Amino acid sequence: MRTVTKTIDVYKFDELGEDAKDRAIDDTVAFIIETTDFDKLNKDSNLYKAYRRTVELKTPWFLGSHIMERCEAMVMKLARQWEYTEDGEVFAEC
Numbered sequence: 001m002r003t004v005t006k007t008i009d010v011y012k013f014d015e016l017g018e019d020a021k022d023r024a025i026d027d028t029v030a031f032i033i034e035t036t037d038f039d040k041l042n043k044d045s046n047l048y049k050a051y052r053r054t055v056e057l058k059t060p061w062f063l064g065s066h067i068m069e070r071c072e073a074m075v076m077k078l079a080r081q082w083e084y085t086e087d088g089e090v091f092a093e094c
Contacts, residue, residue, distance in 0.1 A: 008091070009085070013082070020086065023089070024088040029068060031078075032071075046070040046071050
């Protein structure tokens with residue numbers, strides 16, 4: 001048997017390069033989309049309005065863009081709560 005120890009550099013959002021930040025933001029928006037029940041949101045919330053806009057236009061593929069337009073501060077706050085690997089992937093210690 002042998003034991004291998006791997007060292008991983010972990011970064012805060014603001015320490016990432018531009019490409020890594022873009023990936024982190026895209027992944028954060030995807031996380032919001034995947035974990036939100038939009039029908040249960042407050043109808044006056046910006047997140048619901050972004051969702052509703054895509055429904056009205058019948059363009060669900062633009063939901064991420066609409067979320068960034070209306071909810072950028074929320075997305076950035078969430079993105080800054082996590083830690084990342086150098087390429088912008090969320091770091092989860094197992």
